[in-house]
Amino acid sequence: MPICFFILQFNHQDAVSIEATNLSYSIRTNQQGKLLPILNDCSIRIPSGQLWMLLGPNGCGKSTLLKIFAGLLRPTAGRVSVRMPKSFVFQNPDHQVVMPTVEGDVAFGLGKFNLSEDEVRSRVIQSLTAVGMSSYIHRPVQTLSGGQKQRVAIAGALAEACKVLLLDELTTFLDEVDQAGVIKAVKSSLKSSEDVTALWVTHRLEELEYADGAIYMEDGNVMMVGDAVTIRDFILARQASYIKLINS
Numbered sequence: 001m002p003i004c005f006f007i008l009q010f011n012h013q014d015a016v017s018i019e020a021t022n023l024s025y026s027i028r029t030n031q032q033g034k035l036l037p038i039l040n041d042c043s044i045r046i047p048s049g050q051l052w053m054l055l056g057p058n059g060c061g062k063s064t065l066l067k068i069f070a071g072l073l074r075p076t077a078g079r080v081s082v083r084m085p086k087s088f089v090f091q092n093p094d095h096q097v098v099m100p101t102v103e104g105d106v107a108f109g110l111g112k113f114n115l116s117e118d119e120v121r122s123r124v125i126q127s128l129t130a131v132g133m134s135s136y137i138h139r140p141v142q143t144l145s146g147g148q149k150q151r152v153a154i155a156g157a158l159a160e161a162c163k164v165l166l167l168d169e170l171t172t173f174l175d176e177v178d179q180a181g182v183i184k185a186v187k188s189s190l191k192s193s194e195d196v197t198a199l200w201v202t203h204r205l206e207e208l209e210y211a212d213g214a215i216y217m218e219d220g221n222v223m224m225v226g227d228a229v230t231i232r233d234f235i236l237a238r239q240a241s242y243i244k245l246i247n248s
């Protein structure tokens with residue numbers, strides 16, 4: 001049983017937008033149908049309106065947990081609750097954009113809502129403004145950088161009035177300028193709506209400075225939930241003890 005530290009105190013009246021309670025996920029392997037555990041008894045509560053980060057070494061289960069929150073995978077045990085509507089944004093910027101222009105791409109998901117042309121345009125402008133991309137509205141998407149494509153994808157989710165953004169390592173393929181642009185866009189879009197919650201999977205400790213709270217996982221277990229500084233210090237201490245171990 002892993003030791004999990006909860007450093008943040010939650011007020012029970014706080015609205016929670018993403019919650020997992022004793023969540024486990026296993027997959028059946030080919031070898032005699034044996035169950036391979038991927039996530040073990042994970043419990044997490046993410047308050048509404050906040051940007052949280054999910055960190056941990058390669059293969060610890062971050063993407064699997066995010067996919068369960070997105071509804072792409074079903075947990076084997078435990079409970080999950082995620083406020084709707086929710087949107088999952090993938091790592092590769094080229095998989096995000098589907099229409100030829102920025103305006104068309106952000107408006108793409110609005111087709112199902114039966115909105116007037118004026119309402120569509122107003123939502124597109126508002127959501128592009130939230131991610132700092134309003135001046136790009138007429139740009140062909142193939143002329144955008146990777147980070148700009150990610151911001152357009154996030155604008156598309158905001159235009160659909162999504163309440164939860166699930167963001168899987170968006171900065172992996174981006175240069176430093178684009179990395180900062182995307183995370184600042186997420187932060188400012190949360191500020192402008194006050195009602196959108198984001199869970200951001202990352203390997204980059206420097207991104208923690210934007211987080212309201214963070215979760216650190218190892219080997220399918222939630223090891224620590226806390227504020228950004230506490231989680232950063234905990235990870236640095238884990239890394240230092242690991243380096244000491246391999247050098248000894």
Ligand SMILES: Nc1ncnc2c1ncn2[C@@H]1O[C@H](COP(=O)(O)OP(=O)(O)OP(=O)(O)O)[C@@H](O)[C@H]1O
Nearest residue numbers: 027036038056057058059060061062063064065203
């Ligand atoms: N369909 C599958 N079959 C076998 N193993 C799987 C499957 N899906 C996930 N895993 C394993 O589950 C573990 C968790 O994978 P996951 O992609 O969630 O990790 P991660 O923390 O997101 O890793 P990374 O940081 O490298 O993206 C890994 O060991 C992975 O190999």
